[in-house]
Amino acid sequence: MSGGEHFGGEYDGDGFDDEFESFETAASLSLSARAMAARPTPYLDGLNPPQREAVETLDGPVLVLAGAGTGKTRALTARIAHILSLGRARPWEILAVTFTNKAAREMKHRVADILNQPTDGMPWLGTFHALCAKMLRRHAELVELKSNFTILDTDDQLRLIKQILQAEGIDEKRWPPRLMASLIDGWKNRGWRPEQLPAAEHAAFNRRGGEVYAIYQARLRTLNACDFGDLLMHMITIFQKHEDVLEGWRRRFRYILVDEYQDTNVSQYLWLRLLAGGAKNICCVGDDDQSIYGWRGAEVGNILRFEKDFPGAKVIRLEQNYRSTPHILAAASGVIHANESRLGKTLWTEANGGEKVRLIGHWDGDEEARWIGEEIEAFHTGTRGHDRLSLDDVAILVRAGFQMRAFEDRFLTIGMPYRVIGGPRFYERREIRDAMAYFRLAVSPDDGLAFERIVNVPKRGLGDKAQQQIQLAARDASVTLIEGAKLVLEAGTLAARARNALRELLDGIGRWHGQVLAGASHTELAEVMLDESGYTEMWKADPSPDSPGRLENLKELVKAVGEFENLQGFLEHVSLVMDNETEDGGEKVSIMTLHAAKGLEFPAVFLPGWEDGLFPSQRSMDESGLKGLEEERRLAYVGLTRAREHLTVSFAANRQMYGRWQNALPSRFIDELPEAHVEVLTPPGLYGHGGARAGAPTDIPGVMKGSQLEDRAARADAYNSPGWRRMQARTASRPMSQPRESANLVIDAEAIPAFELGTRVFHQKFGYGAVTEIEGDKLGIEFEKAGFKRVVAKFVAAADDVPF
DNA sequence: GAGACCTTGCAGTGT
DNA sequence: GCAAGGTCTC
Numbered sequence: 001m002s003g004g005e006h007f008g009g010e011y012d013g014d015g016f017d018d019e020f021e022s023f024e025t026a027a028s029l030s031l032s033a034r035a036m037a038a039r040p041t042p043y044l045d046g047l048n049p050p051q052r053e054a055v056e057t058l059d060g061p062v063l064v065l066a067g068a069g070t071g072k073t074r075a076l077t078a079r080i081a082h083i084l085s086l087g088r089a090r091p092w093e094i095l096a097v098t099f100t101n102k103a104a105r106e107m108k109h110r111v112a113d114i115l116n117q118p119t120d121g122m123p124w125l126g127t128f129h130a131l132c133a134k135m136l137r138r139h140a141e142l143v144e145l146k147s148n149f150t151i152l153d154t155d156d157q158l159r160l161i162k163q164i165l166q167a168e169g170i171d172e173k174r175w176p177p178r179l180m181a182s183l184i185d186g187w188k189n190r191g192w193r194p195e196q197l198p199a200a201e202h203a204a205f206n207r208r209g210g211e212v213y214a215i216y217q218a219r220l221r222t223l224n225a226c227d228f229g230d231l232l233m234h235m236i237t238i239f240q241k242h243e244d245v246l247e248g249w250r251r252r253f254r255y256i257l258v259d260e261y262q263d264t265n266v267s268q269y270l271w272l273r274l275l276a277g278g279a280k281n282i283c284c285v286g287d288d289d290q291s292i293y294g295w296r297g298a299e300v301g302n303i304l305r306f307e308k309d310f311p312g313a314k315v316i317r318l319e320q321n322y323r324s325t326p327h328i329l330a331a332a333s334g335v336i337h338a339n340e341s342r343l344g345k346t347l348w349t350e351a352n353g354g355e356k357v358r359l360i361g362h363w364d365g366d367e368e369a370r371w372i373g374e375e376i377e378a379f380h381t382g383t384r385g386h387d388r389l390s391l392d393d394v395a396i397l398v399r400a401g402f403q404m405r406a407f408e409d410r411f412l413t414i415g416m417p418y419r420v421i422g423g424p425r426f427y428e429r430r431e432i433r434d435a436m437a438y439f440r441l442a443v444s445p446d447d448g449l450a451f452e453r454i455v456n457v458p459k460r461g462l463g464d465k466a467q468q469q470i471q472l473a474a475r476d477a478s479v480t481l482i483e484g485a486k487l488v489l490e491a492g493t494l495a496a497r498a499r500n501a502l503r504e505l506l507d508g509i510g511r512w513h514g515q516v517l518a519g520a521s522h523t524e525l526a527e528v529m530l531d532e533s534g535y536t537e538m539w540k541a542d543p544s545p546d547s548p549g550r551l552e553n554l555k556e557l558v559k560a561v562g563e564f565e566n567l568q569g570f571l572e573h574v575s576l577v578m579d580n581e582t583e584d585g586g587e588k589v590s591i592m593t594l595h596a597a598k599g600l601e602f603p604a605v606f607l608p609g610w611e612d613g614l615f616p617s618q619r620s621m622d623e624s625g626l627k628g629l630e631e632e633r634r635l636a637y638v639g640l641t642r643a644r645e646h647l648t649v650s651f652a653a654n655r656q657m658y659g660r661w662q663n664a665l666p667s668r669f670i671d672e673l674p675e676a677h678v679e680v681l682t683p684p685g686l687y688g689h690g691g692a693r694a695g696a697p698t699d700i701p702g703v704m705k706g707s708q709l710e711d712r713a714a715r716a717d718a719y720n721s722p723g724w725r726r727m728q729a730r731t732a733s734r735p736m737s738q739p740r741e742s743a744n745l746v747i748d749a750e751a752i753p754a755f756e757l758g759t760r761v762f763h764q765k766f767g768y769g770a771v772t773e774i775e776g777d778k779l780g781i782e783f784e785k786a787g788f789k790r791v792v793a794k795f796v797a798a799a800d801d802v803p804f
Numbered sequence: 805g806a807g808a809c810c811t812t813g814c815a816g817t818g819t
Numbered sequence: 820g821c822a823a824g825g826t827c828t829c
């Protein structure tokens with residue numbers, strides 16, 4: 001459908017006169033007008049001109065560069081509504097792709113709301129993976145799969161690779177299965193089938209990486225299984241090899257919409273391009289400044305290259321921010337400006353006022369958690385001089401999962417309700433995976449990986465020896481594991497107890513499978529399986545403190561099964577939708593990673609752990625250098641722009657990692673926060689400032705020569721102090737890739753008092769001790785209580801200086 | 805074959 | 820500090 005040939009209606013002038021002036025063609029004008037006459041178009045109300053353009057430019061490729069908080073989702077959903085209400089396409093003729101299930105759900109709801117129609121109307125709105133799975137089920141035979149293929153989770157994938165490495169005699173110590181898994185993932189992300197693998201990629205695994213990859217793919221085929229990467233890769237293969245299939249899908253989708261385009265990897269890009277077929281009506285929305293999935297194979301290049309890929313593309317910029325206060329916006333801009341490779345957008349807002357971004361340094365991670373807990377209380381009770389905030393309005397965004405613990409511990413102590421988003425996931429828990437393996441066997445008894453998982457869970461006396469026999473029998477006869485198990489049974493080589501146990505298990509699987517075929521109630525069956533297999537019993541008998549929780553989870557699982565038509569539908573759902581949004585009422589503070597926070601917003605946001613090495617992550621910089629650092633910076637930008645009104649950045653001098661205390665400098669990103677938009681706070685209690693917050697950054701002339709405790713205070717609030725400035729100068733001149741150790745050694749001579757061997761010192765955390773070792777700014781100290789530790793000199797005070 | 809105990813590596817982000 | 824894997828013992 002091109003242009004507006006069958007939209008000849010005339011604009012009948014119902015009060016939209018002025019707004020239509022910017023429209024490009026008479027055709028689009030009249031079609032909009034006609035639609036509005038036919039139906040109200042509330043979705044257009046309140047859109048700003050670029051948003052409106054994004055909604056109404058329906059013909060040809062469109063790239064919407066949407067900065068944070070500029071109403072991207074709104075424009076996208078309005079666009080869908082517009083297409084539908086103009087009758088340009090029917091709901092099943094629109095392909096709308098998101099990255100997360102959450103985003104897909106939300107879009108479904110919003111479109112449904114706008115159109116007042118049920119949500120199931122758009123079958124092709126979903127994540128890349130879910131959509132590909134759906135397509136692949138229809139064409140499975142073209143890649144030698146059956147349409148009921150299983151989708152493997154990372155656990156299964158890893159076990160499979162392990163088996164292959166063992167069979168191939170590759171040393172698991174030197175070449176860890178996880179490495180192989182991530183290599184294969186990477187290859188699939190780039191759309192390389194084993195035979196397409198570039199020569200340079202073969203280097204790993206004693207130059208056998210490609211070989212292992214090929215074996216792995218062959219194994220998946222025999223198992224009738226797919227991993228995540230396969231879903232896309234198989235579809236690309238099918239599109240490339242079967243033009244008729246591709247043609248069919250191209251004809252079907254009149255409009256393609258892609259959310260978060262900056263996060264697409266090569267294979268997703270290929271898939272889209274194949275479907276779009278050149279200059280189709282494809283609309284991609286994204287923000288190069290929010291590209292944070294490079295490690296997962298995302299190519300910012302895709303968005304940067306859009307106009308080349310889709311000639312004649314219209315680029316629309318959404319730059320008006322509706323979310324954050326000017327201070328927050330300025331802080332975020334300040335940080336992201338330090339990045340070099342950007343398309344460049346300038347966010348602006350009509351809002352004014354608001355408080356500055358608050359910055360605070362703490363002694364250690366526990367104190368940081370405690371302070372944030374108190375601040376949240378203050379927000380919650382309204383004692384901070386603002387309107388009271390609901391706990392739902394508050395989020396703590398961390399760089400890495402392990403940071404969450406300090407907050408959870410603290411919040412449990414003070415009884416503050418919280419929710420962890422994207423934490424250890426329901427469907428990844430052991431008991432859930434075990435139970436799922438039983439379900440999988442009932443649906444398809446051929447599922448060897450599932451069989452392996454539960455053959456001795458609960459314990460049936462079928463240990464390594466017995467399992468080896470089964471594997472061997474299966475391999476010799478080239479049959480599935482379960483057939484192999486039957487052969488072993490017939491051979492009678494197992495001990496009586498094991499034999500009986502195995503027979504019982506096999507009978508069970510056969511019986512359950514029969515019930516699935518007979519169409520028995522799947523909720524009941526789920527329960528029966530867990531019962532008859534002894535699985536529930538196993539946890540009931542388990543004395544460990546977490547077994548009641550596991551039993552509870554199993555109940556949840558059975559309940560979840562009930563929400564689907566059959567077991568198979570349930571399994572499909574679980575393998576693609578790993579998140580579980582079970583929400584029990586009551587306000588809660590949200591704790592999540594920065595990655596998980598993308599697309600969300602909160603009135604109050606805390607960003608703890610801004611320390612060099614943690615954020616930006618040392619590993620990211622080591623692995624990807626400047627590119628890695630820039631991605632970390634975009635992550636900082638994502639974090640900062642989640643906040644609507646209140647934003648607090650914090651760092652700690654000491655933090656427990658891997659069970660040991662480590663110290664760090666404030667993040668270099670802190671240096672990039674523009675001073676004029678930041679208020680520096682002094683942590684309460686610690687330094688004899690009586691807990692008062694420094695209203696303005698203070699210049700404390702004598703501080704560097706004073707006691708070390710004061711020096712610490714200065715570090716926390718001397719954002720504008722000479723020490724701070726010196727540190728800024730240092731970080732600016734420090735080469736990106738310089739290892740942290742050397743960065744640490746560059747330190748103000750002035751700030752370190754000369755300790756001598758034997759000096760009695762005091763350390764906030766470890767107490768009193770004597771210096772036994774001096775190496776640059778690091779001291780080895782034999783503490784009276786804590787034993788020997790190496791610490792940075794500036795965190796230690798000569799014992800005489802200690803005022804308490 | 806199963807459980808206790810010890811060692812090791814780890815935790816950077818997720819469909 | 821913790822979980823997974825390896826080793827030792829019953």
